[in-house]
Amino acid sequence: MKREEDWVIEAQNVSYTYDGNTKRALDGLNLRIRRGTKVAFMGGNGSGKSTFFLCLNGIRKPEDGRICIEGEPIEYTRKGLLAVRSKVGIVFQEPDDQLFSASVYEEISFGILNLGVDESTARREVESVIEELEITPFQDRPAHALSGGQKKQVAIADILVMHPEVMILDEPAAALDPKHTKKVQEIIDGLTDKGITVLMATHDIDYAYAWADEIVLMQEGKVIRQGAPAEVCADRTALTEAGLEVPAVLRIYERLREKGLLSGEAVPPRNVDGLVEIL
Numbered sequence: 512m513k514r515e516e517d518w519v520i521e522a523q524n525v526s527y528t529y530d531g532n533t534k535r536a537l538d539g540l541n542l543r544i545r546r547g548t549k550v551a552f553m554g555g556n557g558s559g560k561s562t563f564f565l566c567l568n569g570i571r572k573p574e575d576g577r578i579c580i581e582g583e584p585i586e587y588t589r590k591g592l593l594a595v596r597s598k599v600g601i602v603f604q605e606p607d608d609q610l611f612s613a614s615v616y617e618e619i620s621f622g623i624l625n626l627g628v629d630e631s632t633a634r635r636e637v638e639s640v641i642e643e644l645e646i647t648p649f650q651d652r653p654a655h656a657l658s659g660g661q662k663k664q665v666a667i668a669d670i671l672v673m674h675p676e677v678m679i680l681d682e683p684a685a686a687l688d689p690k691h692t693k694k695v696q697e698i699i700d701g702l703t704d705k706g707i708t709v710l711m712a713t714h715d716i717d718y719a720y721a722w723a724d725e726i727v728l729m730q731e732g733k734v735i736r737q738g739a740p741a742e743v744c745a746d747r748t749a750l751t752e753a754g755l756e757v758p759a760v761l762r763i764y765e766r767l768r769e770k771g772l773l774s775g776e777a778v779p780p781r782n783v784d785g786l787v788e789i790l
């Protein structure tokens with residue numbers, strides 16, 4: 512049945528504690544995410560971003576609370592988990608945690624074949640994603656012999672080939688040089704063009720502020736603020752609590768206003784081009 516608000520993810524009161532820890536990694540977390548949005552998860556090391564992501568596709572099971580994907584609570588049975596993983600894909604921060612097949616081609620085929628798709632359809636899908644993500648030049652190489660940037664492209668292809676509703680990227684630009692960061696960002700922009708809901712953990716407030724529809728600030732396993740980037744970045748207390756700086760473009764904009772070089776009516780810009788335009 513079609514629901515009035517199209518929440519693709521709803522987390523209610525979710526708590527999780529790792530074995531052997533006394534402190535909760537997630538502590539009564541509440542959150543809802545609309546279909547097709549781009550959401551940046553931000554917060555200090557250990558605030559619970561990765562743990563929440565692992566709960567979202569059923570790798571970790573909350574000890575309390577519940578998570579619904581497209582309105583349905585996750586079922587922790589083999590069938591239920593397969594269904595969730597076909598909808599919610601995670602690209603891990605460290606590609607070596609994800610890539611294990613002999614060649615790139617086999618790597619990208621593995622997940623989709625596991626979903627029970629027939630071989631000729633899988634081959635078509637794999638070839639299409641290899642072309643789209645410009646993986647052709649290294650498709651026959653062993654995944655472990657690729658550069659960090661190439662591994663990241665393959666890790667994204669692994670998930671994209673399964674046509675997920677939600678794609679989770681845990682610090683996708685970590686350890687990438689500027690050229691590969693740009694390449695990965697272009698791929699991510701392509702995901703949202705397809706209508707995929709994209710959740711991304713990042714420590715880059717400038718990127719999150721320019722890219723996201725919503726920013727979620729996390730601290731100690733809870734969401735302390737969620738909203739449009741302009742709203743969240745206007746809440747300086749929450750930014751400080753999450754250990755974040757004000758985005759550079761916003762700092763420059765505010766200084767220009769203080770100096771009377773910009774009128775009070777201008778809407779704060781999201782990026783450098785926006786700032787140049789209002790100047």
Ligand SMILES: Nc1ncnc2c1ncn2[C@@H]1O[C@H](COP(=O)(O)OP(=O)(O)OP(=O)(O)O)[C@@H](O)[C@H]1O
Binds near residue numbers: 530
């Ligand atoms: N495998 C694990 N075993 C035990 N404790 C863990 C494990 N993974 C994470 N934790 C703990 O759970 C808490 C939340 O960690 P989590 O990795 O979810 O945070 P994060 O926000 O993703 O951090 P980062 O920005 O460093 O990636 C931390 O206290 C961390 O030490």
